[in-house]
Amino acid sequence: MATSYLQIEQLTKSHGDRMLFSDVTFGINEGDKIGLIAKNGTGKTTLLSILAGRESADSGTVTFKKDLRVGYLEQTPVFNPELTALEVCLNGNNTQGQAIAEYESALANTPGTDLVEAMAKMDAASAWDFDEKIKQVLGKLGIDNINQKTGQMSGGQIKRVAMARVILDEPELIILDEPTNHLDIGAIEWLEDYLKSSRVTLLMVTHDRYFLDRVTNKIIEIDNRKIYTYQGDYSYYLEKRQQRIESMTAEKAKIQNTLRRELQWMRRQPQARGGKAKFRIDAYHSLESRHNQINLQDKQLELGVKSAYIGSKIFEARNVCKSYGEKKLLDNFSYTFARYERVGIIGHNGVGKSTFIKMLQGIIKPDSGSWDIGETVKFGYYSQEGINLDSRKKVIDAVTDFAEEIVINNGVHYSPMQFLQHFLFSPADQQKYIDKLSGGEKARLHLALVLMRSPNFLILDEPTNDLDIVTLGILEDYLESFKGCLIVVSHDRFFLDSIVDHLFVFEGDGIVRDFPGNYTEYRAQKTSDTKVNIPIKKETATSGNKPQRVRNENKMTFKERKEFQELTDEIDQLTRECNQMDIIFQSGEAIADIDKLALRYQQIKDLLDEKEMRWLELSEKS
Numbered sequence: 001m002a003t004s005y006l007q008i009e010q011l012t013k014s015h016g017d018r019m020l021f022s023d024v025t026f027g028i029n030e031g032d033k034i035g036l037i038a039k040n041g042t043g044k045t046t047l048l049s050i051l052a053g054r055e056s057a058d059s060g061t062v063t064f065k066k067d068l069r070v071g072y073l074e075q076t077p078v079f080n081p082e083l084t085a086l087e088v089c090l091n092g093n094n095t096q097g098q099a100i101a102e103y104e105s106a107l108a109n110t111p112g113t114d115l116v117e118a119m120a121k122m123d124a125a126s127a128w129d130f131d132e133k134i135k136q137v138l139g140k141l142g143i144d145n146i147n148q149k150t151g152q153m154s155g156g157q158i159k160r161v162a163m164a165r166v167i168l169d170e171p172e173l174i175i176l177d178e179p180t181n182h183l184d185i186g187a188i189e190w191l192e193d194y195l196k197s198s199r200v201t202l203l204m205v206t207h208d209r210y211f212l213d214r215v216t217n218k219i220i221e222i223d224n225r226k227i228y229t230y231q232g233d234y235s236y237y238l239e240k241r242q243q244r245i246e247s248m249t250a251e252k253a254k255i256q257n258t259l260r261r262e263l264q265w266m267r268r269q270p271q272a273r274g275g276k277a278k279f280r281i282d283a284y285h286s287l288e289s290r291h292n293q294i295n296l297q298d299k300q301l302e303l304g305v306k307s308a309y310i311g312s313k314i315f316e317a318r319n320v321c322k323s324y325g326e327k328k329l330l331d332n333f334s335y336t337f338a339r340y341e342r343v344g345i346i347g348h349n350g351v352g353k354s355t356f357i358k359m360l361q362g363i364i365k366p367d368s369g370s371w372d373i374g375e376t377v378k379f380g381y382y383s384q385e386g387i388n389l390d391s392r393k394k395v396i397d398a399v400t401d402f403a404e405e406i407v408i409n410n411g412v413h414y415s416p417m418q419f420l421q422h423f424l425f426s427p428a429d430q431q432k433y434i435d436k437l438s439g440g441e442k443a444r445l446h447l448a449l450v451l452m453r454s455p456n457f458l459i460l461d462e463p464t465n466d467l468d469i470v471t472l473g474i475l476e477d478y479l480e481s482f483k484g485c486l487i488v489v490s491h492d493r494f495f496l497d498s499i500v501d502h503l504f505v506f507e508g509d510g511i512v513r514d515f516p517g518n519y520t521e522y523r524a525q526k527t528s529d530t531k532v533n534i535p536i537k538k539e540t541a542t543s544g545n546k547p548q549r550v551r552n553e554n555k556m557t558f559k560e561r562k563e564f565q566e567l568t569d570e571i572d573q574l575t576r577e578c579n580q581m582d583i584i585f586q587s588g589e590a591i592a593d594i595d596k597l598a599l600r601y602q603q604i605k606d607l608l609d610e611k612e613m614r615w616l617e618l619s620e621k622s
Contacts, residue, residue: 040440081151
């Protein structure tokens, strides 16, 4: 029988009059690797914080196995700004760091310390090369300067230092809140391999679906304040959750039919209903209660906004160069962007991905070279820094400041209140102050403010960091039908596989490579150094979630999109030439070189037939 590490009994927590979760009960056993799934704003981070002892519950109990070593990675770690990355890791809850501290104290002749005893503890803890181990783990997570103070680091760098510290502490149970945020793909894959192969027990919240699928062996879902447990990975969870929803839908339909008949009976009883009929009245109310408990509304984010018209000219980059000191980010980058192109940008942190998209929009100027942007291009920019809003304002007031009326979808008018409801902000939620919103709710608000302007060129810089899995699935559906251009910087491999046609791979030292495929194809080729045919997996839509999928053969590739655009232009040109010849032939005037003109006319007709046939073939693809 597996050893129980943690038992949670009837845990309840609310913020003000808002109930986050109620009577939550589940256990964690040795060897469990659990993914916790719930919508934004339902208390995932709060639950982890309670388990880590940082917050208290309103009621219920949390019981750990005696002397259990627990590590906790919070969503936004905070350290003494004067400590270096090395010192943060040394000051963790690890025996090596403690042994090193005692040894250094003994070397300094601190009273009450014994050098021989300290050296013995160093031997017992294998601490002599611990600083080298720290350096290795930090390096794998993208921190190369171990002596940099945390006060000089970005939030993402601090998160990576905190992750390293948790790993180095070697706890028996690790609690992780969004561990993949701010990690580049290489670091994510290293962490994925570490957690998968390690014997550590794990409870984590993450939106990274590949990470969930490859690391977890159990999924716990909080839905409508209830707990559902699935013994399997993320793909298994999707399948079983769909079965649960179908079963609940069937049950609700059956109850509705019974209630309809019972309601008719109730309405036929004009007087007090006592005696033999009382059991039926009680049964009716019991049935009504069961019906109300099966909550299948499952509100979803509605992204019915459309893009503005975009012309054939998008942008052209000509010999763009950008450096910061000796660090070269772009070196003579040239590229002509086509209509409806979808590009993913990947690369290690610090190689210039965010700088690239800011240069494209004119936020940052290149050192040399130029960007030529089409006149019809209307950028929509979702930045990883978030949007600068007054945190003291209410949600509805912040949106009204941007626009008192929102016009989208070919002239459909919305008030700010109506528009926000499409993004799951109920009238009550709209009265919240911005500083009281969860990270996911702020991300949804940011997305609403970007899309309300109906952009035709979306630039998304790490859009997956704070959105829940359901919202991500709906965003992917929206982007698949988005009639515009897209550039996305993301470390979310599933997200990249779902929406991009090709990749800009930032390799460092100013080198940008164009890879004609999605991330899974890129990873396969990088591993084998040969082109790999990736098998197709059939999709199953499950409440906005999608299983892993790669290239859809019924979807245009990047090259086919370019060919389709070229065919459109060629057909337009040939049609114009053909129409001009028709005018000449119908004029009744004498025509010089009529044989030559007639031959050209027939050639154009043949070309049009050929190109229109190919255009139709490609247009069948989504």
